[in-house]
Amino acid sequence: MAALAAVGAPPVPKIFATMEEGPIPGGINPGEAWLESHGRSLGHFVDGTWLKPPGRMSLECQEATTGRTVAVVPAGDSSDLAVAVAAAAAAAKAWAGLGGPQRGQCLTRLAATLEGDSRGTMGTLLTLAGGRPLCRTLGADLDLGLRLLQVPAVGVQLGPPGLEGWTPLGVVAVVLGGPCSLPALLWKLGPLLAMGEWSG
Numbered sequence: 001m002a003a004l005a006a007v008g009a010p011p012v013p014k015i016f017a018t019m020e021e022g023p024i025p026g027g028i029n030p031g032e033a034w035l036e037s038h039g040r041s042l043g044h045f046v047d048g049t050w051l052k053p054p055g056r057m058s059l060e061c062q063e064a065t066t067g068r069t070v071a072v073v074p075a076g077d078s079s080d081l082a083v084a085v086a087a088a089a090a091a092a093k094a095w096a097g098l099g100g101p102q103r104g105q106c107l108t109r110l111a112a113t114l115e116g117d118s119r120g121t122m123g124t125l126l127t128l129a130g131g132r133p134l135c136r137t138l139g140a141d142l143d144l145g146l147r148l149l150q151v152p153a154v155g156v157q158l159g160p161p162g163l164e165g166w167t168p169l170g171v172v173a174v175v176l177g178g179p180c181s182l183p184a185l186l187w188k189l190g191p192l193l194a195m196g197e198w199s200g
Helices: 002-006 012-018 030-037 078-097 100-115 119-130 134-158 182-194
Strands: 044-046 049-051 058-062 069-074
Touching: 030 069, 030 119, 044 078, 100 119, 100 134, 100 182, 119 134, 134 182
Parallel strands: none
Antiparallel strands: 044 049, 058 069
């Protein structure tokens, strides 16, 4: 018990009384550190760049469990959508032209990257957004999301039966209502990307 107190962990009875998790190992929250590195002011991420149009109203992104503001983003409008669609259209032809095995390899590398060094940062950001404890986010949401990316990646490398001669349609919009979990996003996005579609 003295060892727990020495590292700043609350005593066990208090943990059960409050159901509060203990401190993050190392004392650094990588999600908070990532937000700080961006000045807690994000934009619309399009074509590898954060777009922050001037003169826009700012929207607050709140932590799910406490309601505190963790970052701000500019309000979007139709011009942002047009920029995203144009960037997606420019990338779609090259992505579709890779062929199934190459697309599957790219998606497998993406899943491996998210599972590697980025795992802690992704997990804590998902926890801030969704309100689930970090252990459940890492053990459920993130792992499930990665599987939902890996399964279509493997399938497209093997060649889905009955889809010989499949021609990708092009740019596809993915619409999710309400708070968006990583599994919900990748459940829709993984198969689309694997089949050669490109999401704006």
